[in-house]
Amino acid sequence: MIYRDNLFLNVRFQEAVQAAHDQDWQTFEKYSFYDAKMMEDLLYKCEHLMPLEIKCRYALQHYYSHGDHSPIIRKYVRRAKVIRPENWRNALPESVRGLEMFTVYRGGIGSIERAPLSISWSLSYDVAEWFAHRSELFYRCPCHVYQGTIHADKVIAYLPERSEFEIIQHRNVKDVREITPLRGYSPPFNAFKSSTKWVHNEDESNRYFNEWYQSQS
Secondary structure, eight states: OOGGGOHHHHHHHHHHHHHHHHTOHHHHHHHHTTOHHHHHHHHHHHGGGSOHHHHHHHHHHHHTTTGGGOHHHHHHHTTGGGGOOTTGGGGSOGGGTTOSEEEEEEEESSOTTTGGGOSEEESOHHHHHHHHHHHHHHHOSOOEEEEEEEEGGGOOEEEOTTSSOEEEOSSOOEEEEEOOSOOOOOHHHHHHHTSTTTTTOHHHHHHHHHHHHHHHO
16 A cells, blocks of 8 residues: 555655664664644554653654644643653743743633643743634634743643743643633734744844743733
């Protein structure tokens, strides 16, 4: 059977499977990085061959690229604290880098009862409200923004790549409450999201966040 009826993808997939059998993770990475669907299929096929740290690393790398819809990718994202580097805080915006307790936000259409089960939260209220409005537009349902707290030691990972200030967690966000009415976007966020730097420039992202965070105190 040709993988996904595509000869090009089939070659990549089979090379990645062979690399997993050989425990050659450099080659595995070379051939597996096509999309989250391929990584999902490789995890199902090669799960028994892959060390936990390897499964967590690739799951986390694909999670923010549509991998959040995959049960097996979510499974290993939830366990990815085992690969959290000692210096993980260095990626955080400077204004929150030294905190032991983070305030986090989540926007969407889900109920408050389901919110603590969600893996992805944001350090930015603005980002959460943006996601809330996007979900409202897609699903034609009322949207919500929730706020909670999480201890730094319970953070699985921090993902800065998409300027979403994303905190990855598993059932450790506490004191969840709904923010109502919605606050609207902050002036720093309006300026930031209207620029071309929103998803491309980490320095500009952190500059926005620090300005927004300092305005909250």
